[in-house]
Amino acid sequence: MAKIKIHLPDNSIREFDQEPTILEVALNIGARLAKDTVGAFINDEKEIQDFRQKLKDGSRIKIVTLNSIEGREVIRHSAAHVMAQAVQELWPDIKVTIGPVIDNGFYYDFDTPRPFTPDVLEKIEKQMQEVINRDLEIVREEWTSEKAIALFTKMGEKFKVEIIRDLNVPSVSLYRQGDWLDLCRGPHLQKTSQIKAFKILSIASAYWRGDEKRESLQRVYATAFESKPELERHLHNLEEAKKRDHRKLGKELGLIFFHPFSPGGAFFTGKGTIIFNQLQNYMRELYKEYGYQEVITPQLFDVEMYHCSGHYDNYRDNMYFTETDKGQHSFKPMNCPGHCLLYASDLHSYRELPIRFADFGRLHRAERSGTLHGLTRVRSLTQDDAHIFCTMLQLQSEIKSFMQFLTRVYETLGMNKYTVYLSTRPPKRLGSDDVWDKAEDALTEALKALNIPYTVNPGDGAFYGPKLDIMFTDALDRPWQLGTLQLDFNLPERFELKYIGDDNKEHRPVILHRAILGTLERFIGVFLEHTAGKLPTWLAPIQIQILNLTDRQKDYCEMLVKSFRANNIRVHFDDRVEKLGFKIREGQLQKIPYLVIVGEKEVETKTISVRLLGGEQKNALDLNQFINTLNSEIGGRLNKSPLAELKQEVSH
């Protein structure tokens, strides 16, 4: 009889008399490996398979062990089962539903007659530990769907019954640990004691199958890792995220404010507005370089325009309308229709294209009340929005230019980790395949030409065109969608936009919707969290705070203030009669990049002493030199203070 051959990653081959399970292959390699085996990837597939799975002849496998990052998924799968078991041991009347693995952990949804309270979490956690300590073997069983339905019906687990019915397959897998069992596809660990580190995080409510008309369930969020240090690191990140929350920072640093009279409407204080304007000015500067013209378009439009653009039909739920004796109007939720009107106001030759309209117009979107969230989800917003009207032939160079523009901005801002997603044609779409081919090719070619790695999201494009989404990964590894570029064949059609080609005939231009920072409100929120509020000097509302030791240095300090102001540096003089330590503490908490400290020594030597946000000190600096250094830092929009590198010439 022919042997079954299994291929390993190092290209070696193991032979078996009959189809082995993943675990048997591991055992064949070594006992220790077998002990830690939790599953495997088969034939480069993306999903981990259960170690109990039998392997066909010729399979190529990559074993996943308990201590690997890939193994987390299996640990979390089993931890979810342990949670469900613990809950049902504590409260037998609670019904289980589903418990999937998510990005940084897992959750389990329960149908309970009593909503969970925070103290319940502790109980569940304790009980889970007990289940784990029992060191239960996890066993996989194959049942016919019919038998499984009978079993779960008898147990009163109506959600499981519903799942099996909907699956509509002849047989299902059940996993048993001790006297508890659950319907599950797997994969799972060998035994419960392999869960070494877990933590229950929070409770929330959710609906069965995400449908608000169905049962409301209690969801318990938790996480599990292969080791205690890894879990600790994750918990630390969560803590850090809380500290960096832009709503908290925005309040502490006096940047933003919200009032119940305008939910989703951010107020920017004087300080916050400086950040906003600095970002806007930066984009404006680059617009000149990249050939954009900034335009201003109206806030309020006759609804007729939105019938024309299609927003009335497709976006009206998110729009604000106003009905007066002058007719029905709407606040613009997007700039594009206005830009189309502007474009159409004149006859254009192909020689003029591409035409790039940039617009910082304020937009209003009626986001659902439950989705509002600080600056990252607002109803009144501003984007670094622009629309490029161009020919199909110009697409590629425009996309290239956009990506170069974006890369430059992100790098300047110290946002070095981001991923580009290319979303291609959805099933329901507008325009011919020929046009889609060209558009998708243009996007792909531009990315390739610039050597930008990207991931394809097949079928995820807008109905009017394919798009690029730029996901920024912040300092705590959280992804945020900021920049975007969307091709649009629809609006040019609806607004009957045209240009005269070199054949003296009318042609349709293509529109590129694009933003680099995206929504400025949202961007500022994300950026505050990314930097933990330690803004680069060019963005800092107060760049220098002068601290005097005593009243006797006041005149000298006033002189410094004038010098800094004359150099366009944002300075504040803290002249309160307080101890130096007190003033320094406040300056540090306010995350002011430079604290200039002035005592008798400085006055006498006509120098300044500077304390950087990191705590480093530079004493006896020459004022003009310092201003020059600062100007180069601010003008160059540097992320790091050149002063930190500066060798100290004189010391006290």
Place this chain on the structure above:
RNA sequence: GCCCAUGUGGCUUAGUGGUAGAGCACACCCUUGGUAAGGGUGAGAUCGUGAGUUCGAUUCUCACCAUGGGCUCCA
């Protein structure tokens, strides 16, 4: 929008069926001090809004408003 939780001086918060205490911030006074909080005094709150229960509500009930967490990720 829906579910759950929360809402007490500017901020962070304690607390109670008999109308509230603290810390920070603020004002004034003392202190003029060299790298993350010096001391004292004082002012400041109809306890989110409205209604109900009660002799009496900030506290209990209901409604509303806002905020927070969650609502795609397939057993």
